[in-house]
Structures are given as C-alpha cells and as structure tokens.
Amino acid sequence: MLYYLFAFLDKNYNIPGGGLFQYITFRMALAVITSLLITTVYGRRLIDYLRYKQVGETVRNLGLEGQMQKAGTPTMGGLIIILGILVPTLLFAKLGNIYIIMMLVTTVWLGAIGFLDDYIKVFRKNKEGLAGRFKITGQVGLALFIGWTMYFNTDIIIRQEVKLPVTKDAPVQFHLKGKTPVYTQDIKSTKTTMPFYKNNEFDYGKVLKFMGEGYDHYSLVVFLFFVIVIITAVSNGANITDGIDGLATGTSAIIGVTLALLAYVSGNTVIADYLNIMYIPNSGELVIFAGAFVGACVGFLWYNSYPAQVFMGDTGSLAIGGIIAVFAIMIRKELMVPLLCGIFLVENASVIIQVSWFKFTKKRYGEGRRVFLMAPLHHHYQKKGFHEAKIVTRFWIICILLAIVTIITLKVR
Numbered sequence: 001m002l003y004y005l006f007a008f009l010d011k012n013y014n015i016p017g018g019g020l021f022q023y024i025t026f027r028m029a030l031a032v033i034t035s036l037l038i039t040t041v042y043g044r045r046l047i048d049y050l051r052y053k054q055v056g057e058t059v060r061n062l063g064l065e066g067q068m069q070k071a072g073t074p075t076m077g078g079l080i081i082i083l084g085i086l087v088p089t090l091l092f093a094k095l096g097n098i099y100i101i102m103m104l105v106t107t108v109w110l111g112a113i114g115f116l117d118d119y120i121k122v123f124r125k126n127k128e129g130l131a132g133r134f135k136i137t138g139q140v141g142l143a144l145f146i147g148w149t150m151y152f153n154t155d156i157i158i159r160q161e162v163k164l165p166v167t168k169d170a171p172v173q174f175h176l177k178g179k180t181p182v183y184t185q186d187i188k189s190t191k192t193t194m195p196f197y198k199n200n201e202f203d204y205g206k207v208l209k210f211m212g213e214g215y216d217h218y219s220l221v222v223f224l225f226f227v228i229v230i231i232t233a234v235s236n237g238a239n240i241t242d243g244i245d246g247l248a249t250g251t252s253a254i255i256g257v258t259l260a261l262l263a264y265v266s267g268n269t270v271i272a273d274y275l276n277i278m279y280i281p282n283s284g285e286l287v288i289f290a291g292a293f294v295g296a297c298v299g300f301l302w303y304n305s306y307p308a309q310v311f312m313g314d315t316g317s318l319a320i321g322g323i324i325a326v327f328a329i330m331i332r333k334e335l336m337v338p339l340l341c342g343i344f345l346v347e348n349a350s351v352i353i354q355v356s357w358f359k360f361t362k363k364r365y366g367e368g369r370r371v372f373l374m375a376p377l378h379h380h381y382q383k384k385g386f387h388e389a390k391i392v393t394r395f396w397i398i399c400i401l402l403a404i405v406t407i408i409t410l411k412v413r
Contacts (some may be wrong), residue, residue, distance in 0.1 A: 002091045003027065021092075024264070024284050028291035031088035035292045039084040039299025043077075047303060047310045050074035073308060076118045077300065078316020082111045084296030085323075087290070093288040098155040099330050102146060103289045103323065109145075110235060110322040113138040128313065139232045139322070146326055147227035151220050153226055154362035157186045158332070159269070160277040190223050192332040193278055195409040196341065201278065202335060230334050231249055231325040237344030238321025240351060240376050244388045245308040247378060251343045251399045252320045253297035258340060258403040259327050260290035265410065266331045275410050283331055293323060306389045340406045343399050350377040 003021050010018030018322050020026045051074050087109055093100045117130035150156055162185050166172055170185045190204040203218035204226060204304035242248035265271045267284025297320070303309045312320075324341060328334040338345055354375035362368035 001095070003094055008163055016276070018037050024267075024287050027092040028260070028287045031092045031288050031291035032295040034088040034091065035084040035295025038087055039080050040297050040302055043080040043085070043299060043303055045309075046080055050076060050258065050310070057290045071312055075122065075311040075313040076115065076315050077304070077310035078111065078114060078118075078312040078314070078319060079294060080303075080310075081296045081300050081312060082107060082319060083315045084299055085292045088292035088295070089289050092292075096287045097282060098149070098153055099283055099286050100289060101328065102149060103286065103326065105145070106142060106322050107319055107325045109138070109142050111315060111319040114318035115317075117314040135318070136232060139230055139235055139318075142326075143146035143228040143231040143321065144224060146231065146329065147220075147224040150227070150329065151188075151190070151223055154188070155282065156188070156330075157191050158191060158280060159181070159184050159186050160189065160191075164241055190219050191278070192335055194282065195336050195406075226334070227329060229335060230329060231322060233316050233348065234337060234341055234344055235321035237322070237341065237348045239314060239317040240343055241347045242312060242317040243376060244378050244382070244392060245306040246304050247392050247395055248317055248320065249301045249304050249312065250392060250396050252324065253294050254396065254399045254403055255324055255340055256290055256294040256297060257332075258406055259324065259331070260287050260294065261407060262333050262410075263287050263290055263327070263331050266333070277410055278332055280331060286327065286331065290327065293320075293327075300321050306392065336406050336409065339402055339409075342402045347376040350380070351375045351412065 006015075006018045006021040007016045010021070044141040082286070086104065087101065089104065095101070113130070113135060117135065120126050121129040161182050162168070162172065164172075164183060166183075166185060167186045170186055170187050173186075175182065175183045175184065184356040191201045192204070194202040204223040205216050207222045208215040208218050211218075238248055238252065241251065263283060266274060266277060266280045267286070268280070269279050272279035299311075300312065300316070304312065321344065325337065328337050328340070350372060351352075351369050357371050358368040374380055378391055378395070382388065
C-alpha cells in the first residue's frame with residue numbers, strides 16, 4: 001500500500017525521496033526491519049496473551065532429556081510469523097503482482113490449516129489434532145491452485161532466446177548478450193531450472209515425450225503432479241523438523257535468504273544474462289516477500305531459540321514449509337529444493353525409513369526393529385545424549401553449506 005502511496009506522491013508532487021520506493025532493495029530492507037519489529041515487539045505481547053489464555057503445549061513423555069520441562073510452553077506462536085510476513089508485504093509490495101498474490105494466498109491458506117490443527121489440540125484437548133487426510137487435502141488443494149495459476153495465468157511468463165522465424169505468437173525483442181546479438185520472447189512455458197547442468201532446463205511438458213505424438217496434451221497433469229509432490233513434501237518436512245527449539249525457524253531463515261537471492265537474480269535481466277539463468281519478468285517483487293519472511297523467522301527465533309519461550313505449532317510450521325515450496329516453484333528453482341531444503345528432506349526420510357523398516361521387520365520376524373533410536377533424526381541425536389543447542393547449531397551449519405552449494409550451481413550452469 002505504501003508503494004502505491006509514494007508512487008502517487010512522487011508522480012504528482014515530486015516529494016524528495018519518494019522515488020526510493022521504486023527500488024526493490026529499499027523496499028526489501030523496510031520489509032525486513034518492519035517484520036523484525038513486529039515479531040520482537042508484538043511477539044512478546046502475543047506470548048503473554050497465549051500464556052494468559054493457557055494455550056500451552058501438551059508434551060508426551062518420550063524419554064528425552066528436558067522434554068517434560070517444556071510442558072505448558074505457549075504454542076500457536078506461528079501467528080507471530082504469519083503477522084510478521086503479511087503486514088510488511090501488504091505495506092511495501094506491489095499488491096497487483098501475481099506472484100505476491102499467490103504468496104499471500106499460500107501464507108493464509110496453510111496458516112489457516114495449521115491454526116485449525118493447533119486449535120483442535122489445545123482447545124478441544126485432542127492430541128491428534130486435525131486428521132492427516134484433511135491436512136493433505138488442504139495441501140493438495142493449494143498445490144492445484146498454484147499449479148493451475150502458474151500454467152494458465154498470462155502474467156506468469158519466462159524470457160526465452162529464439163531463432164527466426166519464431167513459432168510463438170508473442171513480440172520478438174532484440175538485445176545484446178555480452179557481445180552476441182540475440183532474439184528473445186516472453187512466453188508461457190513449463191520449463192524450470194535444472195541444477196548442475198550447463199545451458200540446460202527441464203521441461204515438464206516433455207516428460208511424456210516417449211508416448212509419441214500428442215504427449216504435450218498431458219503437460220498440465222505432469223506439472224500439477226510435480227507441484228503437489230513438492231508442496232506436500234516440503235510443508236510436511238518443515239512440520240516434522242519443528243521438534244526442538246529453533247531448528248525449523250533457523251533453517252527456514254537460512255533458506256529464505258537463499259530464495260531471496262535467487263528471486264533477485266532471476267528477476268534482474270542483467271544478472272540473469274550474466275549467470276546464464278532463466279529470466280522471469282516481474283518475479284523480482286518476490287524479494288520483498290522473502291525479506292518479510294526472513295525477518296519474521298529471525299524475529300521469532302528470538303523467542304524460539306533454546307530454551308524456547310514459545311512454539312510455532314502447526315500454525316507456523318505448515319505455513320513456512322509451504323511458503324518455501326511455492327516460492328521455489330514460482331522462481332522455477334523447485335528442482336533445487338532437495339538440495340536447499342536438505343534438512344527437511346533428511347528429517348522426512350528418517351521418519352519414512354523408521355516406520356517402513358519397523359513394519360517390514362515386524363511382519364518378517366514378528367518383532368519390529370528400528371534403524372534410529374528415535375525418529376525424526378533430531379530425536380535420534382537427543383537419545384544419543386546430544387544437547388538441543390548443539391544439534392540445532394550443527395543442523396544450521398549444514399543448512400548454510402547446502403545454501404552455498406545451491407547458489408554456486410547458478411554459476412556452474
């Protein structure tokens with residue numbers, strides 16, 4: 001909203017400094033600062049309110065050191081994160097931008113599902129919360145909305161080099177790429193970035209090429225399938241990772257910084273040309289949202305680091321996982337998610353391996369056996385006697401290394 005206000009004032013009254021709001025980096029900085037202020041200042045008030053309402057965490061005794069001391073700690077703190085994301089985005093972003101609209105929908109959608117789950121656990125005294133099938137239905141519903149919009153919305157395009165004569169009915173532009181003259185078109189496409197491959201993109205529309213003529217008619221189905229898998233996997237991965245103080249919040253902040261950088265270079269035609277990566281018109285506006293996201297995570301970490309004064313609950317964990325997945329899909333870097341979100345992937349995998357092996361051995365030998373002392377993986381290290389703070393620090397370091405490798409892949413291409 002402030003973007004439009006200052007754009008109007010600068011255009012009609014030529015107010016000094018009003019033009020600063022045209023710069024993405026300036027608005028991103030304001031979004032980060034505003035988000036930090038909201039989560040740190042008003043976060044304390046919300047925590048006190050949750051404690052007053054006795055919105056406390058119910059802890060099952062799993063035999064972990066210091067676990068029962070967390071009983072009664074306020075939960076549903078994800079509301080702080082959501083507030084820290086929505087307010088700066090509404091203030092500083094271009095609200096007519098389709099990418100911003102989709103990120104706002106994602107935040108509210110998954111935040112609402114997580115809130116309903118926490119509400120059932122806390123106020124209805126049902127430890128199971130919202131049934132898993134309803135969570136998955138909500139995540140799949142969001143994925144269908146995102147995938148359908150990405151596929152059909154005319155504002156979502158990529159800039160692609162073409163050779164004359166062109167086959168697409170779109171304006172042809174001519175410019176120099178270094179010293180080489182090239183022709184480009186802004187077109188609809190199902191292409192995305194393929195990491196580690198030089199001058200190569202992956203096209204969802206060609207996955208079924210082996211079927212022969214007419215395979216491209218199923219490109220929407222293939223694209224929607226990938227979107228559903230990515231969104232549900234990352235959202236649930238963040239939910240599983242949120243098991244010890246500061247783990248999910250800290251790793252999400254690191255991932256958010258990386259996504260902000262990727263969005264900036266993907267939305268800047270000069271840098272995208274230099275790095276030889278896909279240029280996505282109008283996607284640079286996502287940097288403002290990413291700034292608000294990182295600010296919210298860091299601000300919440302002030303209260304969520306060990307020993308935690310508040311837990312985000314599913315209200316926050318489902319939302320931040322979904323935000324990361326949808327953000328990556330929109331800047332067409334979703335195939336980097338297994339690397340960038342390696343912590344979430346490993347945590348997810350540890351649960352799948354543990355449950356699968358237990359069921360298999362129980363059926364085969366009549367006695368269930370375990371691969372880990374406890375799943376997800378962070379509980380395995382707790383069982384081995386590692387302190388929570390040490391586990392979180394090591395996971396953060398791994399996440400930073402994965403983020404660096406992800407960024408390096410841009411130049412490798």
